[in-house]
Amino acid sequence: MPRIDRRSLLACGLAAAAIWRPLGRARAASFKADPFSLGVASGSPRANSVVIWTRLILEDTSAITSADPFAPAPKRVAEPMDIEWMVAEDETFSKTVQSGLFRAVPEFAHSVHVEVKGLKPGRWYFYRFRSGNATSPVGRTRTAPEGGDAFRFAFASCQQYEQGFYSAYGEMARSDLDLVVHLGDYIYERSYGNELVRQHGTGVPSLLYEFRDRYALYKSDPQLQAAHAAFPWLTIWDDHEVTNNYASDRAPDAPNPAEFLDRRRAAYQAWFEHMPVPPALAAGFDALRIYDHYRFGNLLSVSLLDTRQYRSPQLQGAAGNDQAERTMLGPAQEEWLAETLGMSQAKWNVIAQQTLVSERDTKVGPETGYNLDGWDGYRAARGRLLSAVHSSAASNPIVIGGDLHAFYAADIKRDFADEKTHPIASEFVCGSITSDAPSEASLATALAENPHLKFTSGKHGYAIMRLSERSAEVDFIGIADRKQQNSPAAVFQRFAVVDGAAGVNRL
Numbered sequence: 384m385p386r387i388d389r390r391s392l393l394a395c396g397l398a399a400a401a402i403w404r405p406l407g408r409a410r411a412a413s414f415k416a417d418p419f420s421l422g423v424a425s426g427s428p429r430a431n432s433v434v435i436w437t438r439l440i441l442e443d444t445s446a447i448t449s450a451d452p453f454a455p456a457p458k459r460v461a462e463p464m465d466i467e468w469m470v471a472e473d474e475t476f477s478k479t480v481q482s483g484l485f486r487a488v489p490e491f492a493h494s495v496h497v498e499v500k501g502l503k504p505g506r507w508y509f510y511r512f513r514s515g516n517a518t519s520p521v522g523r524t525r526t527a528p529e530g531g532d533a534f535r536f537a538f539a540s541c542q543q544y545e546q547g548f549y550s551a552y553g554e555m556a557r558s559d560l561d562l563v564v565h566l567g568d569y570i571y572e573r574s575y576g577n578e579l580v581r582q583h584g585t586g587v588p589s590l591l592y593e594f595r596d597r598y599a600l601y602k603s604d605p606q607l608q609a610a611h612a613a614f615p616w617l618t619i620w621d622d623h624e625v626t627n628n629y630a631s632d633r634a635p636d637a638p639n640p641a642e643f644l645d646r647r648r649a650a651y652q653a654w655f656e657h658m659p660v661p662p663a664l665a666a667g668f669d670a671l672r673i674y675d676h677y678r679f680g681n682l683l684s685v686s687l688l689d690t691r692q693y694r695s696p697q698l699q700g701a702a703g704n705d706q707a708e709r710t711m712l713g714p715a716q717e718e719w720l721a722e723t724l725g726m727s728q729a730k731w732n733v734i735a736q737q738t739l740v741s742e743r744d745t746k747v748g749p750e751t752g753y754n755l756d757g758w759d760g761y762r763a764a765r766g767r768l769l770s771a772v773h774s775s776a777a778s779n780p781i782v783i784g785g786d787l788h789a790f791y792a793a794d795i796k797r798d799f800a801d802e803k804t805h806p807i808a809s810e811f812v813c814g815s816i817t818s819d820a821p822s823e824a825s826l827a828t829a830l831a832e833n834p835h836l837k838f839t840s841g842k843h844g845y846a847i848m849r850l851s852e853r854s855a856e857v858d859f860i861g862i863a864d865r866k867q868q869n870s871p872a873a874v875f876q877r878f879a880v881v882d883g884a885a886g887v888n889r890l
């Protein structure tokens with residue numbers, strides 16, 4: 384039920400008509416450089432609300448793109464800025480539904496997070512920002528539907544900036560979607576691989592301003608901006624938003640946990656500042672609860688998980704990977720997920736997390752090898768996750784993930800060793816947007832050694848899931864060459880999951 388009636392809508396419209404004139408409260412700034420150079424974004428869509436985002440870049444940003452490690456730190460602007468925001472039903476803003484002022488403060492890098500409430504379900508909206516003489520690009524967003532409308536979303540992960548261009552996002556922006564789900568590794572903390580097409584230009588971030596600059600660099604990409612401006616996003620992080628393979632309060636490159644927690648706090652704050660997530664998350668960054676649940680009518684429920692912040696440390700060897708006390712989600716999140724799945728009435732229940740849940744033996748022949756940073760290093764925790772999925776009786780569970788820099792489709796089993804048992808859930812992992820893929824030989828081994836893994840590919844791109852009453856169809860989309868700008872993209876494999884029958888079917 385929309386919370387605003389026609390009269391208040393009209394009143395909002397009138398107020399909005401006046402708002403683009405200079406306001407007493409707004410700082411009449413005159414910008415020499417575009418302060419909206421990071422674009423706009425929206426996210427966290429509910430039936431009646433959505434978060435709209437931007438960040439003002441007020442400083443001299445030359446240091447951000449400079450490859451010179453001795454470039455001087457940019458001058459920071461320390462004053463708060465009043466930003467005008469406006470939401471309309473049409474692209475030309477003739478039917479404005481809401482508007483207001485947001486005070487962007489330097490403590491949060493002049494980021495803007497407005498939770499726009501009182502919207503109608505299942506509708507497209509357009510939004511923009513203004514400050515002084517500068518106006519942002521127009522963004523488009525969509526509220527969650529309330530009924531059983533068909534629904535389409537893309538999912539993506541792993542976008543190392545130096546290893547490729549964001550052609551995949553250019554293609555995504557042009558497609559027909561209701562939502563984008565980002566599964567982590569939105570930024571990378573350091574350089575990896577070779578044949579780099581562009582440079583970070585700065586070292587490994589550990590301080591807040593360094594993480595901010597890294598996000599600003601990634602978000603300066605026009606194709607990434609286009610994908611943000613076209614659809615609302617749901618975002619969760621993986622490890623590279625902080626540092627490689629970190630686990631809770633420790634990391635391989637951090638001998639001192641207290642120092643690491645300072646770095647993690649800075650990384651979590653910068654993540655908040657650059658993601659279209661609810662403003663309420665700004666309450667503190669020593670811990671940041673990003674796991675959450677979103678409902679898209681009767682058709683789809685999405686549970687977003689955090690497999691980094693609460694996990695037990697990685698093991699050095701496979702011995703002990705079935706210890707019951709080892710956790711991936713932490714007890715509170717485990718309990719929350721079981722409850723969330725138990726209450727779900729949706730036809731399709733997507734569990735969006737960072738990596739592959741299915742077992743994956745990486746060694747040829749009778750010998751076994753596992754990725755101990757993934758769920759294979761947390762077997763008892765995986766067992767509890769799968770028990771929660773199974774015993775909740777949530778209809779049609781589908782796990783999605785990223786992290787591996789390769790596409791996977793899999794049947795999730797209670798006992799992966801038993802080939803004869805029926806799957807209890809379906810799983811799809813998207814390949815990376817740009818980050819280096821594993822070797823073809825290792826992907827072939829994964830398929831040969833693990834019968835429940837049905838497909839894999841080291842292409843770069845993303846996936847789209849289309850949901851209806853009858854089926855969930857998944858397209859794997861690959862770009863021809865990540866090292867080229869505007870490289871063409873095409874669907875290279877399709878799958879379907881049929882209502883009531885867990886398991887992936889190649890089309």
Ligand SMILES: [Fe+2]
Nearest residue numbers: 541568786818
């Ligand atoms: Fe990655």
